[in-house]
Each structure stands twice: as structure tokens, then as C-alpha cells.
Amino acid sequence: MKQNFIAYRKKRDWIKLAVVSVVSLYFLRVVINPDGWNFFNYIDLIFHEAGHIIFMPFGDFMTIAGGTILQILIPIVLVFYFFAKRKYFSSVLLLFWVGQNFLEVSVYAGDAIKMQLPLLGGDTSGHDWNNMLFQLGWLKYTDEISLLFQTVGSVIVFVAIYFSIILSVKKDKILQT
Numbered sequence: 001m002k003q004n005f006i007a008y009r010k011k012r013d014w015i016k017l018a019v020v021s022v023v024s025l026y027f028l029r030v031v032i033n034p035d036g037w038n039f040f041n042y043i044d045l046i047f048h049e050a051g052h053i054i055f056m057p058f059g060d061f062m063t064i065a066g067g068t069i070l071q072i073l074i075p076i077v078l079v080f081y082f083f084a085k086r087k088y089f090s091s092v093l094l095l096f097w098v099g100q101n102f103l104e105v106s107v108y109a110g111d112a113i114k115m116q117l118p119l120l121g122g123d124t125s126g127h128d129w130n131n132m133l134f135q136l137g138w139l140k141y142t143d144e145i146s147l148l149f150q151t152v153g154s155v156i157v158f159v160a161i162y163f164s165i166i167l168s169v170k171k172d173k174i175l176q177t
Contacts, residue, residue, distance in 0.1 A: 034103035095160040102153030110146030
């Protein structure tokens with residue numbers, strides 16, 4: 001019985017490591033090319049647009065900012081949820097999504113002046129980051145703000161890679177999911 005369990009655990013560890021390898025390569029591609037298409041863009045768009053609606057009661061600025069806020073907040077909440085449930089591996093896998101969201105926001109924020117990204121509905125007057133940075137008087141800092149989001153996103157992805165590898169091979173009971 002114990003040998004079967006050990007064999008199962010070894011197989012499970014290899015499966016986790018394989019998943020981590022694929023996920024890491026996928027998100028490294030996002031770090032290298034954040035403005036390229038990735039599957040999560042569609043999911044992020046749903047939460048982004050919902051954020052505008054949810055934040056409407058808090059005024060015009062928060063309605064605009066709410067898209068980005070909810071887009072980033074949803075995966076963060078899920079990371080903490082799984083962490084609280086002691087599902088550390090799942091939590092770390094969701095951390096990749098958090099990093100990807102920051103990278104995606106870096107592209108959108110970086111487009112605040114040029115406004116060349118295709119927007120839902122096609123109307124560039126609805127460019128969230130142009131409107132927010134204009135209202136704050138920060139349009140001249142577009143590149144710096146974009147770089148900040150890109151840096152945070154990249155660091156989060158690298159942290160997720162590190163901890164997902166650790167959790168794939170670590171044998172301590174507290175780290176098992």
C-alpha cells in the first residue's frame with residue numbers, strides 16, 4: 001500500500017513539473033511579448049468590462065479605473081482564496097495570471113498617448129488610460145507607468161515560476177496540495 005502511494009506521489013510530482021514547464025514557457029512568452037495575443041486576453045476583457053459597471057456608483061474616474069482594478073483584482077482574490085485553503089500549487093498557478101494581467105495593463109497604459117489599440121466599440125474617446133492619465137495630469141508619464149506595470153508583471157511571473165517549481169518537487173507535507 002505504501003509503495004503504491006509513493007509511486008502515485010512520484011507520478012503526481014512529474015505531472016506537476018510538466019504542467020509547470022508548459023505554463024512557465026507560455027507565460028515567459030507573455031513576458032517577452034506582452035502585446036501579443038494570449039488566451040487570457042478574452043477572460044481579462046470580461047472582468048475588465050464588468051469592472052466599469054461595478055465601479056459606476058463611485059463616480060466617473062472610478063468607473064474608468066474600475067476596469068483595470070477588477071481585471072487585476074479577480075486573479076489576486078483567487079490566489080488568496082486558494083492559499084487560504086492551503087492549495088498552494090493552485091495558488092501559485094493563479095499567480096501567473098496576476099502577472100499576465102499586469103503585463104496586459106502595461107500595454108494598455110502604454111497606449112494612452114498614441115491610442116492605437118483596437119478598443120471594444122472602436123471609439124478611442126473611451127480609452128481608459130488616456131482618460132485617467134489626462135485627468136490626473138500624468139499623460140507625460142505614460143511610458144514610466146507602462147514600464148512600472150510591465151516590471152511588476154514580469155517579476156510576478158518569475159516569482160510564480162520559482163515557487164511553482166519548488167511546489168512541484170518539494171516533499172514537505174505543508175507544501176503539498
